[in-house]
Amino acid sequence: MWGKAQAMTQGDAVKSRTKAANIDNHSNYVPTAYIIGYVITVLAVTWTSIVLACAAGISIKLYDPWHGIVFSNLTMLIPTVIAVVFN
Amino acid sequence: MQLRPLTRHITAKSVIFAVTFPLVFIFGVASLCLVTGFGTLNPDALGAAFPSTLLFISIAATVILFPFGFGEEYGWRAYLLPALTVRHGMTRATALVGVVWGSWHLALWIYSALAESASPLDVGIRVGVNIAAAFALSFPFAYCYFLSGNVLPSALLHVLIDNFLIFVFGANHGLILSGDFMVFQTMGFFALIPVFIWQFNRTEMPWLSKDIESPYKPAEPT
Numbered sequence: 360m361w362g363k364a365q366a367m368t369q370g371d372a373v374k375s376r377t378k379a380a381n382i383d384n385h386s387n388y389v390p391t392a393y394i395i396g397y398v399i400t401v402l403a404v405t406w407t408s409i410v411l412a413c414a415a416g417i418s419i420k421l422y423d424p425w426h427g428i429v430f431s432n433l434t435m436l437i438p439t440v441i442a443v444v445f446n
Numbered sequence: 447m448q449l450r451p452l453t454r455h456i457t458a459k460s461v462i463f464a465v466t467f468p469l470v471f472i473f474g475v476a477s478l479c480l481v482t483g484f485g486t487l488n489p490d491a492l493g494a495a496f497p498s499t500l501l502f503i504s505i506a507a508t509v510i511l512f513p514f515g516f517g518e519e520y521g522w523r524a525y526l527l528p529a530l531t532v533r534h535g536m537t538r539a540t541a542l543v544g545v546v547w548g549s550w551h552l553a554l555w556i557y558s559a560l561a562e563s564a565s566p567l568d569v570g571i572r573v574g575v576n577i578a579a580a581f582a583l584s585f586p587f588a589y590c591y592f593l594s595g596n597v598l599p600s601a602l603l604h605v606l607i608d609n610f611l612i613f614v615f616g617a618n619h620g621l622i623l624s625g626d627f628m629v630f631q632t633m634g635f636f637a638l639i640p641v642f643i644w645q646f647n648r649t650e651m652p653w654l655s656k657d658i659e660s661p662y663k664p665a666e667p668t
Contacts, residue, residue, distance in 0.1 A: 389529035397526065398546050409553040418561060431554055432514040438521020438550070446448055446525070 389445075397445045405437050451524035451597040460593035464603035467586055472610045475634040476623055485615075485625030500613065500621065507609045508602075515605035516597065519587070522547055524597040527588055536592065536646040544584030548577035575628050582635035583607065585642035592649065 389397075412430060479485035522543055530539035555576045559569040590600040614622045615631060 388532055389525075391533075394526070394529050401521065402546075402550055405550055406553040409557055413557050431558075432511060434554060435514040436517035438525075439517045439519075442521040442525035 393445055397441060400445075401438050401441045404441065405434050408434065408437070448524075451520065451595065454595040456596045456599060457594040460590055460596070460599040461602070463586075463590050463593060464599040465606065467590075467603065468606040468610045471586075471634070471638070472607070472614055475631055476614050478634070479623060479625060479627045479630060482630070484627040484630045485623040488622060488624055504609055504613065508605050511605050511608065512601060515608065516601040519591075519597050519601040519604050522584075523587060523591040523600045527591060536588070537643050540584055540588040540642075540646075541581070543588065544581035547584050548580035551576060551580055572628065575632050579632040579635050582632065582639055585639050589642045589645055589649075592646065 417430060476485065480487060526546065527539055527543050530542050533539070534542065552573065555573045556569065559572045587600050587603060590603045591597065593599070615627065616623075
């Protein structure tokens, strides 16, 4: 019993150290809260900006040569801007 | 801002894939549309000046729109995809990014479809088909990113796909084809998903093992 508990404790400690070390060493490791926050923020900012644009009377027809293309391309910058903030 | 997705070595394979995939796939689907009768060739597409004009427009649009393609790709492929790959592996991470990516387009497609179409059913079909297409397209985009870990080839792929889709298909009326082929086109994207899942499992990705290997692997004994 004691041996099992000790093994679990050692295992947890190794796992914890490994996790901590790898979080430091792996530049692509992103905490879960950041991932969820990133997704929610990107969706919220994009959807809100589109709703506001439509409420303001801006045409966002995707294949409209000007308004639609310009506006839809501007929204394409949002994921990177938010990613920079979350980094 | 992390610069590693911009500074990793760009492999020739990723660039070749970014350029040839849109050309081969979209013009392949367009050919199938013509053969099956889902689409018809616009008369102007065979005009003498058309190919050179299309080439000029393609190059100009690619250069002008590249920063915007990069704007999406850095967020989805360089930030979100590796973060999810660490936890879920390449296939599940790609599918999750596809769901988020498709959802992200939701408001744009709803308002765009509402502006162009009166029928609620038509709006629903177009939005649903577009979300499905974005989900399916996340697989070739992820593959392109996994090939080098650099976001620039996938940004190029993004711009070329957007341009060719608009040129060839448009919203059922592109410069080259007219017709009711949206569902057909999306089925073409879905048909390729197993191919990319297979590629995920067999492609050498040296940067991946060094950079985003699971942080939960057992520690080596000291």
